Amino acid sequence: MRDLLQYTACFFAFFSAGFLILATWTDCWMVNADDSLEVSTKCRGLWWECVTNSFDGIRTCDDYDSIFAEHSLKLVATRALMITADILAGFGFVTLLLGLDCVKFLPDEPYVKVRICVVAGTTLLLAGVPGIVGSVWYAVDVYVERSSLILHNIFLGIQYKFGWSCWLAMAGSLGCFLAGTILTCCLYIFKGVGPERSYPYSMRKAYSAAGVSMTKAYIAPRTETAKMYAVDTRV
Template identity: 55%
Template sequence: MSAILQMTAFGLTLLSALFLLLATCTDCWMVNADDSLEVSHKCRGLWRECVTNMQDGVRTCDQYDSILADHPVKIVVARTLLITADLLVGLAWATLLLGLDCIKFLKEEPRVKLKLCYGAGVILGIGSILGLVGSVWYAVDVYVERAMLVSHNLFLGVHYDFGWSCWLGMAGSTGCFMASVLLTCCLPLSFPPAPSHPQGPRCHVVTSKMYSINSRV
């Protein structure tokens, strides 16, 4: 049972880490949501903005000036949290790899391997929370911005909605959280308890010492 939980958590962590990495690197966090504009498809990401011509498929991108330049709060927060989440999930994946029963590392120390898996689960939990906060923050900010424009009857040429990169970030963070639950809550319960040390020999030694003392007296 523990091996099944380990492999499930490992596969889920690997897939979720891939989702988070793609979400961090890709450029479709915001997409134009106006059906009347069929000439081009615009995407805004954490690092650049891209426009795809729907007629000939030509895609052009404008790189943001600098990482340290003045950007909206949602971009700065999403960048910071997603990069931190990527690093934590990568560390958790490496720790979990060492804690798998099928790996020969510390093969004769099952309790140490269990602690490695538990530690990986804790790191995954922290990374999942950071990734989820960053993704949801960005999505909520886009929604609020669009709602404010609609409420004031303003149209700036295009309305944006959150795109598939944002969904990837939320999906990857959710997957990491599920893997964290498996490693921190389910896996310790499936692990056999440590054998209790018998007290018989110790009592025998104590009794022998007491008999020896009484004999001398």
């Protein structure tokens, strides 16, 4: 059961970290809505803006100004939150790989490997926090901006809604939460399943050696006594 939980958490951690990194460096956090009059698809990301012509499919991208230039609070905060989530998710996934039973890292220390998995789970939980905050904040801000324009009957020719990059960030954050929950809660419950995993390897080896020596010491007197009784019987 513990192996199944580890592999399930590793699966979610791998794809969650990939989703977060992909969402951070793609260009479709905002996309023009279907009710706009544009004949091209405009996508805005955290670092650049791309326009795709609907007729010939030609795609052109323009980078934003330098990171030291003045940007909106939404853009700067989302960048910082997503980069933090990427770093934490990547570190949590690498740490989880070291804690897997199939990886030959500290094979004689199962307790240490369990603690490594718990550390990885905690890191993944922390990675989900800035990821979900940044993506939800960005999506809500886009929705509020569009709703306010519609409410005041202001039409600028193009309106935006949050795109697939934002959805990808949300999915990656939820995956981090799920993987972290499995590692910190479920794995802790099943860490003592099986007699071989209840004690460290060195303790099991010493206990086995002591048991064998005690068995030999206990069997030897009984064997000598049996021989004496056999001799007395012959006499």
